[in-house]
Each structure stands twice: as C-alpha cells, then as structure tokens.
Amino acid sequence: MxxxxxxxxxxxxxxxxxxxxxxxxxxxxxxxxxxxxxxxxxxxxxxxxxxxxxxxxxxxxxxxxxxxxxxxxxxxxxxxxxxxxxxxxxxxxxxxxxxxxxxxxxxxxxxxxxxxxxxxxxxxxxxxxxxxxxxxxHRGGVAILSAREREVLQLIAEGSSTTEVAARLYITPKTTKNHLASIYHKLEATDRTQAVLQGLRKGIIRLR
Amino acid sequence: MxxxxxxxxxxxxxxxxxxxxxxxxxxxxxxxxxxxxxxxxxxxxxxxxxxxxxxxxxxxxxxxxxxxxxxxxxxxxxxxxxxxxxxxxxxxxxxxxxxxxxxxxxxxxxxxxxxxxxxxxxxxxxxxxxxxxxxxxHRGGVAILSAREREVLQLIAEGSSTTEVAARLYITPKTTKNHLASIYHKLEATDRTQAVLQGLRKGIIRLR
DNA sequence: AGTGATTTGAGTCGTTCGACCTATCGATCT
DNA sequence: AGATCGATAGGTCGAACGACTCAAATCACT
Known part of the structure; x- marks a missing residue:
C-alpha cells in the first residue's frame, strides 16, 4: 500500500x-x-x-x-x-x-x-x-560559538543593543561586550553587523 | 509542438x-x-x-x-x-x-x-x-529606499564601514552617514545592524 | 591533578556612530 | 513656476562601540 x-x-x-x-x-x-x-x-x-x-x-x-x-x-x-x-x-x-x-x-x-x-x-x-x-x-568551516555566545549573537540579531542584551541575560554590559569580542574573533568579524551577517550565513543564528 | x-x-x-x-x-x-x-x-x-x-x-x-x-x-x-x-x-x-x-x-x-x-x-x-x-x-509594507540608499545599505550588509562605503561610492563619509540616517528613518531602525536586518527581511538587500 | 574552555567581570583608550540642524543643486511633479 | 524629493556636504555633541589586557570561578576532560 x-x-x-x-x-x-x-x-x-x-x-x-x-x-x-x-x-x-x-x-x-x-x-x-x-x-x-x-x-x-x-x-x-x-x-x-x-x-x-x-x-x-x-x-x-x-x-x-x-x-x-x-x-x-x-x-x-x-x-x-x-x-x-x-x-x-x-x-x-x-x-x-x-x-x-x-x-x-x-x-x-x-x-x-x-x-x-x-x-x-x-x-x-x-x-x-x-x-x-x-x-x-561542520565541514563548511563553521566556527562554533559557545552556547552563551550564540545567545548574545541571536539577541544582537534581534535588534538589541549591548545594554539590552545584558539586561535580558542578567549579566553586566561589560560581560556582554566581552562575549561580543570573543564572537568577533571566532567569526572573523570586526563589528556587530558583520558578526550577525556571518552568523546568518553560517546558520548559527536565524532571521526572525 | x-x-x-x-x-x-x-x-x-x-x-x-x-x-x-x-x-x-x-x-x-x-x-x-x-x-x-x-x-x-x-x-x-x-x-x-x-x-x-x-x-x-x-x-x-x-x-x-x-x-x-x-x-x-x-x-x-x-x-x-x-x-x-x-x-x-x-x-x-x-x-x-x-x-x-x-x-x-x-x-x-x-x-x-x-x-x-x-x-x-x-x-x-x-x-x-x-x-x-x-x-x-509594495503592499508588503516595504519602505522604499532610493537607489543610492539601497546601494549604501547593501555595502553595509557586505561588511563595509561608513568610511569604506564612502570610498566605494566616491562620496564623503558625511554623505554616507546622511544616507544612513535616512535609511534608519524609512526602515524604523536605530542602528546599522537593525537596518541591515530589516533590509534582509523586506528583501531590499540580499545576503551574499 | 592539571590543562583548557567557558562564563563572568573590570579598566582604559581612541574611534566611530547616530541624532539634530542647516544648505546647495538638479530633477521631477503639479 | 513653485514645490517636493533626492544626493551631496558640512558641523556639533554625547553615547556607544571595539581593541587590548587582566582576573577569578566553574566545569569537563585527561
């Protein structure tokens, strides 16, 4: 059948x-x-x-x-x-x-x-x-972000500023900036816009 | 046939x-x-x-x-x-x-x-x-950017900074910033990251 | 037991960004 | 012909950002 x-x-x-x-x-x-x-x-x-x-x-x-x-x-x-x-x-x-x-x-x-x-x-x-x-x-050369870093990047991709991300994750803005710096390194980006775009291309985050 | x-x-x-x-x-x-x-x-x-x-x-x-x-x-x-x-x-x-x-x-x-x-x-x-x-x-609520504004946004989406966009379009950084300000208004964004994401969602620009 | 990654936090410093305002020139529309 | 819009350009100012360095706690894997 x-x-x-x-x-x-x-x-x-x-x-x-x-x-x-x-x-x-x-x-x-x-x-x-x-x-x-x-x-x-x-x-x-x-x-x-x-x-x-x-x-x-x-x-x-x-x-x-x-x-x-x-x-x-x-x-x-x-x-x-x-x-x-x-x-x-x-x-x-x-x-x-x-x-x-x-x-x-x-x-x-x-x-x-x-x-x-x-x-x-x-x-x-x-x-x-x-x-x-x-x-x-993985073969596609995906730089793997840590769970926390992915969270940060996703929130940035939803339009949040550093301070807003910090508030939503219950951490200080300083820590958020540190996570961002780490993300830039891993994704070979120099600013948040590039990081978000890289994240989208690599499928690490999604457009909502 | x-x-x-x-x-x-x-x-x-x-x-x-x-x-x-x-x-x-x-x-x-x-x-x-x-x-x-x-x-x-x-x-x-x-x-x-x-x-x-x-x-x-x-x-x-x-x-x-x-x-x-x-x-x-x-x-x-x-x-x-x-x-x-x-x-x-x-x-x-x-x-x-x-x-x-x-x-x-x-x-x-x-x-x-x-x-x-x-x-x-x-x-x-x-x-x-x-x-x-x-x-x-248009019906989809697409805020229409001018040709120049689309160019600026597309370059921003490709990772260019204000100065780089200016150089590639043969205009001053100041003019680039003015275009950006206009883009923010039309797309209801407050910064370049949000503008790029809005542009992607509305199909004004493309991920490369 | 120790090495490494993750998460959290901090400081400093120079650069860039975004908001607001004005202004000229040309094209297009009414 | 006057009005509107787009592209160009300038200025100021405070806030946010990114680069660099450091440090402590936790957890996992070896």
Missing part, C-alpha cells in the same frame, strides 16, 4: 512538483498545507503516515509547527525539509522531535527512501544521517 | 518536481542545470525555447548568469524564478534582461502560461506582470 504523506510548504509550486515526483515512488500525497495552522488541522483530519515539512513557513516556523505536531500526534513522524543544512536549524529540528532531516539538494529517490523508512517505524533520527548532516555542516 | 525549456536550479528536488509539473502542461524540459556554468554550456548545446532560472545558484548569482545568457544568446528568453518577490532582485532581473519574473508562490499553471507566452515571442517583460509584482512588493 502506498504511504500517505501530508506536504507542508508555503510554495504551491514546490508542493506541486513534490507531489508528482513522489507519486513516481509510490508515495501518495494525502493533503497539502501552505502554512502551519493548516498543517496542524490537516494532520488531525487526514491522519497521514508521514508529514513532510519545509522549515520556512509564512505564519510560524517549521520547527515550531513540528513541536506542536509531535506533541499533539506523536504517532505521526515528521520529516523536515530545508534548503540549507545549517547547524542551528538541524539542532532545533532534532530537539523539536523531527524523525528525519533532509536537505533539498538530494534526489527525489533519496527523499522517497527516507519517507518510507520513517513510515516503516524507524522513527528515530537515523544516526548515520544525523552524523552525515552534522559533519557536512 | 511542445515548448522546450532549460531548467536551472541548484536543488535537484525542485528541478525534478518542476519537470514533472511542467510536462502536464505540455512543456518539455530539454535539460537541467544545477549551476550557472552548466546553464551557459547547455543553452549553447540544446538551444532551448526558454530558460527557467532560479535566482539562487551556488556558483554565481542567477542574475549574473542571466546577464551572460542574454548577452550570448539574446534570442533565448529567460524567465527568472524566485522564492520571494523582493524589490532588489526584481529590479536587477529586469536590468539583466530577463523576459519574465515569477514568484514560487504561484501555481504551476501560471508558470506554464508565462513560459508559453515568453516562448511565443512576448519577450518584453509584460508590463502587467511587472506592475503586479512591484505593487505586490
């Missing part, structure tokens, strides 16, 4: 193409959603075998939707689909409970294979895939 | 889906390219009726490829495809000589229609489409 999938992607074009491509591999698209709210509704309605979700959604984050989905329907595995294999998103996707993580670079056959595996009950994020992905992300 | 198209997109998945979708509308994909160099080679080899090109390419910019393509093969119209209807890219695409500009939001039928129109010789960027797109971009 064909695997029944719910497609979640904000681009009608991509959904359309994906549906036709997957059907070649005997995977049936039971429904399509262009946003997170619809996705949540349709999962309840259609009870698909697998949800294939793009991380970039208009109303909410694909990761946020995944979290809610996993909470509400733990029996339905979610396969996350993304343009880039960026560190931050992969980490969050795993934390959110995604069953698999696929980059849009791969072939339709590969995605179909992953969907079937996941549908067959291999709900755990396959270690091989996770390792490959993480290593791929 | 079916229209012969060359697909240019770095994601195999998207190409695959697009090909199957387009075939439903009697549009034949004569070839696929994952990068700009391959695209240029295949146009010469295959002589397609239309090139359907994504703006985001790994080796070079879709806009740059389009420019070279238009220069080398002015008889082959290029349809630009993008995720977002961002102001900056639309402007550049028009300047590069693209025959049409399509957002990935629209349906397969719409794209197929545009391809057929373009193939039929309506090489000029259809004014209606351009207008619609531009208005759509």
């Amino acid at each position: 064909a695997t029944r999938v719910l497609l979640v992607d904000d681009h009608a074009l991509v959904r359309d193409g994906l549906r036709r491509s997957l059907e070649v591999y005997k995977i049936h698209v039971a429904g399509e959603a262009g946003d997170g709210a619809t996705a949540l509704r349709l999962v309840a309605e259609l009870d698909p075998d697998v949800v294939l979700m793009d991380v970039a959604l208009p109303d909410m984050d694909g990761v946020a939707v995944t979290k809610q989905l996993v909470a509400a329907h733990p029996e339905v595995p979610v396969v996350m689909l993304t343009m880039y294999g960026d560190q931050a998103t992969i980490g969050e996707a795993i934390a959110a409970g995604a069953a698999a993580y696929v980059v849009k670079d791969c072939t339709t056959a590969e995605i179909a294979a992953v969907i079937d595996e996941v549908a067959a009950g291999e709900t755990a994020l396959s270690p091989a895939l996770a390792e490959t992905m993480l290593r791929a992300a | 079916a229209t012969r198209v060359l697909l240019v997109d770095d994601h195999a998945l998207v190409r695959d889906g697009l090909r199957r979708s387009l075939e439903v509308y009697k549009i034949h994909v004569a070839g696929e390219a994952g990068d700009g160099a391959t695209a240029l080679r295949l146009v010469a080899e295959l002589d397609p009726d239309v090139v359907l090109m994504d703006v985001a390419l790994p080796d070079m910019d879709g806009v740059a490829v389009t420019k070279q393509l238009v220069a080398a093969h002015p008889e082959v119209p290029v349809v630009m495809l993008t995720m977002y209807g961002d102001q900056a890219t639309i402007g550049e695409a028009i300047a590069a000589g693209a025959a049409a500009y399509v957002v990935k939001d629209c349906t397969t039928a719409e794209i197929a229609a545009v391809i057929d129109e373009v193939a039929a010789g309506e090489t000029a960027l259809s004014p209606a489409l351009a207008e619609t797109m531009l208005r759509a971009a």
